Every structure is written in structure tokens, then in C-alpha cells.
Amino acid sequence: MENLKMAELLFPEITKTPEYYEELYPARNLKEGAVVTRFAPSPTGFLHFGGLFASFVGRTAAKTTGGVFFLRIEDTDKKREIENGVSLIVKGLNDFGIEIDEGMLSETVEKGEYGPYTQSARRDIYRCFVKELVKKGMAYPCFMSEEELSQIRELQEEKKELPGVWGKYAKFRDITVEEAKKRIDAGEQYVVRLRSPGQEDKRVKFKDVIRGEIEMPENIIDVVLLKKDGIPTYHFAHVVDDHLMRTTHVVRGDEWVSSVPIHLQLFNVCGFKLPKFAHISPIMKEENGGKRKLSKRKDPEAAVSFYEEEGYPAGSVWEYLLTLANSNYEEWRRANKDVSPEKFPFSFSKMSKGGALFDLVKLNDISKGYIATLSADEVYDLLYDWSKANDDVLFARLQDKEYALKVLGVERGNAKPRKDIAKWKDVRDYTEYYFTAPTSYEFSVNISKDAVLEILENYKKVYTKDLTSEDWFPAVRDMAEELGYAKNPKLYKENPDAFMGHVGDVSTVIRIAITGRSNTPDLFWISTVLGYEETISRIDNAINFLK
Numbered sequence: 001m002e003n004l005k006m007a008e009l010l011f012p013e014i015t016k017t018p019e020y021y022e023e024l025y026p027a028r029n030l031k032e033g034a035v036v037t038r039f040a041p042s043p044t045g046f047l048h049f050g051g052l053f054a055s056f057v058g059r060t061a062a063k064t065t066g067g068v069f070f071l072r073i074e075d076t077d078k079k080r081e082i083e084n085g086v087s088l089i090v091k092g093l094n095d096f097g098i099e100i101d102e103g104m105l106s107e108t109v110e111k112g113e114y115g116p117y118t119q120s121a122r123r124d125i126y127r128c129f130v131k132e133l134v135k136k137g138m139a140y141p142c143f144m145s146e147e148e149l150s151q152i153r154e155l156q157e158e159k160k161e162l163p164g165v166w167g168k169y170a171k172f173r174d175i176t177v178e179e180a181k182k183r184i185d186a187g188e189q190y191v192v193r194l195r196s197p198g199q200e201d202k203r204v205k206f207k208d209v210i211r212g213e214i215e216m217p218e219n220i221i222d223v224v225l226l227k228k229d230g231i232p233t234y235h236f237a238h239v240v241d242d243h244l245m246r247t248t249h250v251v252r253g254d255e256w257v258s259s260v261p262i263h264l265q266l267f268n269v270c271g272f273k274l275p276k277f278a279h280i281s282p283i284m285k286e287e288n289g290g291k292r293k294l295s296k297r298k299d300p301e302a303a304v305s306f307y308e309e310e311g312y313p314a315g316s317v318w319e320y321l322l323t324l325a326n327s328n329y330e331e332w333r334r335a336n337k338d339v340s341p342e343k344f345p346f347s348f349s350k351m352s353k354g355g356a357l358f359d360l361v362k363l364n365d366i367s368k369g370y371i372a373t374l375s376a377d378e379v380y381d382l383l384y385d386w387s388k389a390n391d392d393v394l395f396a397r398l399q400d401k402e403y404a405l406k407v408l409g410v411e412r413g414n415a416k417p418r419k420d421i422a423k424w425k426d427v428r429d430y431t432e433y434y435f436t437a438p439t440s441y442e443f444s445v446n447i448s449k450d451a452v453l454e455i456l457e458n459y460k461k462v463y464t465k466d467l468t469s470e471d472w473f474p475a476v477r478d479m480a481e482e483l484g485y486a487k488n489p490k491l492y493k494e495n496p497d498a499f500m501g502h503v504g505d506v507s508t509v510i511r512i513a514i515t516g517r518s519n520t521p522d523l524f525w526i527s528t529v530l531g532y533e534e535t536i537s538r539i540d541n542a543i544n545f546l547k
Contacts, residue, residue, distance in 0.1 A: 003137045005177045009184070010141060010192065011131040014124065018132050021125060025114050025244040034067035036248045038103075039093075040238065042074045043085025047092030047304040049294055049358070050253065050283050056321045057280060058251040059098050060346045067248070071103030072241060073118045076231045086118075092304040097314040114245045119237050126232040129240050129270060130192055130225050138197075138269050139225055141190040142172045143183050164221040165193065173222070192226040194236075196265065204261050209249065209278045209348040211257075219261040235262050243272040249348075254279040278348050281355035283324070294358050301360060311386045311424025313374075316367035322346075323366070324356035368419035376409035383408070386424040394428045397435055406529045407434045411521040418521055434529060437538050438516025441545055443509060447501055449546055454483060455509045456543050463539075465532045472524040473507075480506040513542035 028036060037058035041051055055069075062069035071093070073086055082088075086107045093100065102112025110117045133139035142165070144152075149165070156163045173195060183190070198220040205215045225236040232240075242250060257279050267274050283294040294302050301307075307317055322329040322341055327350050336343070371379065380401065387395040398404045408431075411418045421430060443452050462475050477487050480503040486492035492502035511523050514535060520526060527535040 002177055003135050006140070006180065007131045007134040009177055009181055010134060011127055014127050014131050016124070016128050018129055021128065021244055025246070028068065028246045030068070031066055033065055034248075035061045035065045036068045036070075036246055037062050037251050038070050038072050038242070038245065038247055039100075040072040040074050040241075040252075041089055042077060042080065043082065043089060044077065044080040045082060045085070045296075047089050048296060049302050049304060050280075051089075052092065052096065052098070052304050053283060053321060053324060053356075054251055054253065054280055055093060055098050056096075056318075057278070057325055057346075057351070058249070059100075060322075060325065060344075061249060061251070061278075061348065062101070063342060064344070064346045068101045070112060070114070070245065071100045071117065072245070073104050074234065074237070075118050075120045076234075076237065078120075092308075095304070095308045095314060096317050119232070119241070122237075122241070123230065125244070126226070126237060126240055127230070130232075130236070133194070133225070133269065134192070136269075138195050139192055140173060140175060140195055141180050141184075142170075142193045142222070142224075143175075143180075143188050143190045144171065162220070164223075166196065166220045166222055170195075170222045189228045191224045191228055193222040194225055194266070194269065196220050196222050197269065198261075198265060204264055206260060206264060206274075206277065208257075209276050210281075210351045211279060211353055214257070214260070216258075216261050219265045221262070223262055223266075235259065236266060239263060239266040239270065239272065242275055243267070243270070247275050249276045249278050251278045251280065254281050278351075281352060283358050284355040285358050291355075291357070293355075301358070308386075309390060309425075311390065311426075312363070312367055312422075313370060313382055313424070316363070316370035319370055320363045320366045323362070324352075324358075326350040327352065364422040367422045371421050372412075372417040372419045374412075376405050376412050379408045379412075380405055383424055383427060387427075391425070391428060397428075397431075403529075407431050410525045410529060420521075433515040433517065433520070434526075437534075437541060438512075438514075439541075441512055441516060441542055443512055447505060447509065451483075451500060452509050453543060453546055455479075455506055456513055456539050456546075458483060459510050460536060460539055463527070463532075463535065467524075469522075469524050469528075476507055476510070477503050510539075514538045 028034075030036070039051070039055035039058055041047070055071075059069040061067070071090070073089075075081060075086075084107065086104050090100075090105060102110075102114060103117045104110050116122055130139055144165070148171075152165070152169050153163055155161075156169075170193070172193075180190075196219055198218040200217075200220055202218040203215055204218050205213060207213050223235055224233050226232055238250075241247075260277060264274065284291045285294050285299065296302050318341055319333070322333075322344060326344070326346060329344060332344055333341075374382075380398070383394070384398050387398060421427060443449075447455075458479055459476075462479050467475065481487050483506070484500045485506050486495075486499040486502040489502045489504055492499050507523065508518050511520055512518055514523065514530070515526065530538070
């Protein structure tokens with residue numbers, strides 16, 4: 001009876017019962033083995049790469065099992081919120097193809113049957129379950145002041161005891177209704193604490209789906225359930241939310257491993273079914289021969305916005321994240337070159353226990369390979385959208401779609417496409433010579449100026465409008481032989497004194513004259529895109545420059 005009176009004293013406005021919410025949010029109608037996961041960030045800053053990785057893991061686990069991935073916003077710390085924080089998180093996920101099945105779509109819009117998906121809108125739900133715990137004698141109001149709590153901490157430090165409110169330090173554990181009412185009427189503030197059933201000599205075991213079985217001391221702390229402002233702590237809110245939203249796997253950073261005994265206890269005292277836990281190790285970075293966590297402060301690549309601004313396609317980031325997520329992904333990809341990564345059989349057990357290593361060089365290599373597989377039309381569409389927001393000059397050049405597709409189509413779609421572009425930010429410089437003729441030349445090959453002029457003058461005769469891709473190189477090779485160059489590098493290497501150089505030197509001279517560069521895709525196709533007149537004009541410009 002005393003417990004019922006205490007519950008009514010603390011929560012007179014709460015009339016709904018836990019049973020009401022159990023009916024409102026029933027078990028999900030999913031096939032056996034389907035995983036339900038969530039990404040539950042606070043809208044307090046940019047989306048971190050670690051957050052992107054955690055959400056990617058959750059989304060992948062859900063999708064590969066026919067489950068559900070939802071976005072829940074933990075917005076109880078209003079002081080740290082930033083403007084449009086939710087929208088920035090949603091955009092960060094969308095930019096890289098991480099689509100949510102349920103949850104917040106913006107600051108005010110959500111989808112799904114298990115909302116609200118912001119904790120600030122679930123206040124009465126939490127209070128309902130805390131009221132139930134008070135009724136059962138499992139929670140109580142605590143009126144300890146900050147000064148009292150500070151004194152307890154100091155005493156515990158001196159005695160080298162576990163810090164916190166527990167056992168003999170929990171002075172309000174057995175407070176009467178009368179005393180509580182008296183203090184409340186006097187305007188005293190209070191928190192609501194769990195009356196922990198834990199014992200000092202007991203340990204709890206749980207199986208982490210990434211780390212395996214973990215054993216830790218049982219929780220004996222009377223943790224805070226509701227703060228003085230009536231807002232729940234993370235510990236309690238996520239337990240209620242994950243139960244009612246029917247989360248099967250709690251995917252989060254490994255900094256929460258130490259709190260699992262508290263969470264296990266809360267699930268148990270509330271009578272909730274335990275979810276499975278998947279604690280992800282932080283993304284690491286090599287530095288000075290060692291490793292450290294990827295840092296928001298030190299590393300620009302820690303912000304998800306970095307990848308959008310640089311122009312990494314969502315598909316290549318997706319492939320890279322899979323290499324970080326599962327150690328066997330690259331082997332699977334080599335055996336399944338044309339299969340969607342969505343078909344990869346993701347497994348929590350294949351995740352790194354020590355923290356995946358972030359490698360920008362590897363991301364670039366993966367991205368080059370990914371972009372090389374795209375058609376010219378696919379590249380154009382993605383590049384158009386990116387340049388519209390990030391590169392005015394490139395965007396203007398893309399307005400002539402027919403010409404742009406020719407440029408982007410060079411050496412694309414063949415058996416061994418070139419892998420030169422790692423991100424869209426590279427494209428403007430990579431394709432510059434298609435839009436701007438060179439004005440200066442560095443003929444770095446070991447050929448005299450007169451010899452360069454001779455090559456260019458003769459090439460004007462060889463390069464005709466009806467020359468085909470099959471005929472182009474034989475024509476250049478024949479021209480080179482006539483001018484005293486070896487028809488291949490091997491022949492030149494065997495007897496360098498017999499030749500002025502080799503055919504590769506000759507083609508490099510032509511390449512530099514037309515593009516200003518010594519390394520480009522197939523020169524015949526570059527000339528085809530530029531057109532005969534423009535190609536000859538550029539040869540003439542180079543000749544005039546040398547003269």
C-alpha cells in the first residue's frame with residue numbers, strides 16, 4: 001500500500017499503465033531471425049564517421065535478415081542541441097545510401113508505427129514505467145543535494161569503495177510517503193532512483209554477438225532513472241525504448257560495455273525481454289607507428305560531411321564500410337564481382353574486436369575501382385548532382401551533356417577500364433584538357449626540340465579524319481620507325497645507340513602537345529572527343545610554342 005501511495009504522490013498525472021503501451025506497441029510481425037536495430041544519436045553536432053559506421057552495421061544486419069532499421073533521436077540534452085541537428089544526421093545517412101525503415105526524417109517529420117521516435121516526445125511513457133517500478137518498490141525519490149553527493153564521493157575515494165549511491169549511502173531508500181510529501185511540498189527537488197537488487201559478491205554474464213561471452217560484477221548502484229527535471233537518463237530511456245520498439249540487437253560503441261550490468265538489471269526489473277548486444281570497437285587510425293581513435297578534432301575525415309564535400313560516391317563508401325565491418329568481405333567481393341553488396345552475408349561474429357583501421361588510401365583505391373565500373377551516364381548523373389552543390393566550374397561544363405558524356409565515356413565500359421578517379425573532386429582537373437587547350441608544354445622525354453618539332457610536323461600528316469582506333473597506333477609506330485625510333489621499348493633497350501628513342505617517346509610527345517600531360521587515357525579517343533580540327537589546332541599551337 002505504501003508503494004502505491006508513493007507512486008501516486010510522485011506521478012498523479014500518469015493514468016496509463018505499462019499494459020497500455022504493450023498493446024500499443026505489439027511484437028513486430030517479422031520472420032524468425034529478423035534483426036531489428038536502431039541508430040540513436042543525439043542532435044548535438046556533425047555525424048561522425050564512427051556513427052556512420054555503427055548505423056551502417058545496424059542497417060546491414062537488419063536488411064540481410066529481412067528486419068527493420070530505425071532512427072531514434074536521443075534529444076533529452078537540450079542545452080547541447082544544434083539547429084537542424086536531426087536533418088543533418090538524416091542527410092548524412094541519406095548521402096551514403098543508409099535508408100531508414102522507420103524513425104525521424106527531419107526535426108518534425110517521422111514515419112513508422114512505433115513512435116514517437118524522439119525521446120523528448122516520450123516523457124509520459126518513461127514516467128509510466130518509472131511509476132510502475134515505484135509501485136513494485138523498485139524505485140524511490142532521492143532528495144540528496146549536490147553537496148551530500150560530493151561528500152559521499154570523497155568518503156568513498158578515501159575508503160577506496162565503489163563510487164555512487166548504494167547500500168548504506170542510499171539514505172532515502174526507505175523514505176516514507178509522509179516525509180516525501182513534506183519535502184515535495186517544501187519545494188525540495190528530487191531524482192527518482194532504482195532500488196538496485198544487486199549484490200556485491202555476485203557477477204553477471206552476457207553474450208556480446210561481436211565479443212563473445214563477458215562476465216562483470218553485478219550492478220549495486222541505485223542509478224538515477226529520472227533526473228530532477230523529470231527527464232530520464234540514457235540508462236533508463238533506452239531500455240524502455242528498445243523494449244517498446246522491439247529492438248532485437250542493441251548496436252552501439254564499446255564505451256557502453258561497462259554499463260551493461262546496469263542495463264541488464266533495468267531490463268530485468270522492468271520485466272522486459274533482453275535484446276542482444278553488439279558493441280562496436282572504435283574506428284582506429286595509424287599514427288607515428290601506433291594506433292589511436294579517429295578524432296573529431298584532429299581528422300577531417302572523421303566528419304561524414306568530408307566524404308560528400310570531397311565527392312566520394314555512396315557506393316564506394318558503402319563498399320569500404322563493408323571491408324571495415326566484416327573481415328571476409330573482400331574475399332567475397334572477388335568471388336562475386338557483379339553482385340550487389342546488399343547480397344553479402346553480413347555477420348556480427350566477423351567484426352573486429354580490436355577496432356577496424358581507417359585507411360584513406362584504401363578508400364581511394366576502392367572508390368577508383370567502384371567508379372571504374374559505372375557507365376558514363378551513371379557517372380554523369382552522380383557528378384551533375386555533386387557539382388551543382390560543390391563545383392560551379394564543373395557544373396557549367398556539364399551543361400553540354402552530349403560532350404560531357406563523350407568525355408566521361410573514354411576508356412569506360414571495356415574489359416579493363418582505367419581507375420584514375422577516386423572522387424568527384426578529382427574530375428575537374430582530370431578532364432581539364434578537354435575544355436582548355438594547353439598554353440605551355442614540358443616535353444620531358446629525352447628528345448631535342450628539333451626532334452619534337454619533327455614528330456609533330458609528321459604527325460599532322462599521319463593523323464587524318466578517317467583514321468580508326470585500330471589503325472591509329474600502327475600509323476604512329478610506322479611514323480616513329482621512319483623517323484629513327486624503335487618500334488617498341490624492348491628493342492630500344494637492347495640497342496639504345498641505334499635509335500633516337502622508341503615509339504613510346506613519340507606518342508608521349510604527341511600526347512603532351514594535345515593535352516599538356518604525359519599520362520592520359522587513350523590518345524586516339526581523346527582526339528576523337530576533341531574533334532579533328534581542335535586536335536590539329538593544338539598540334540599547331542605546340543609547334544608555334546617551340547618555334
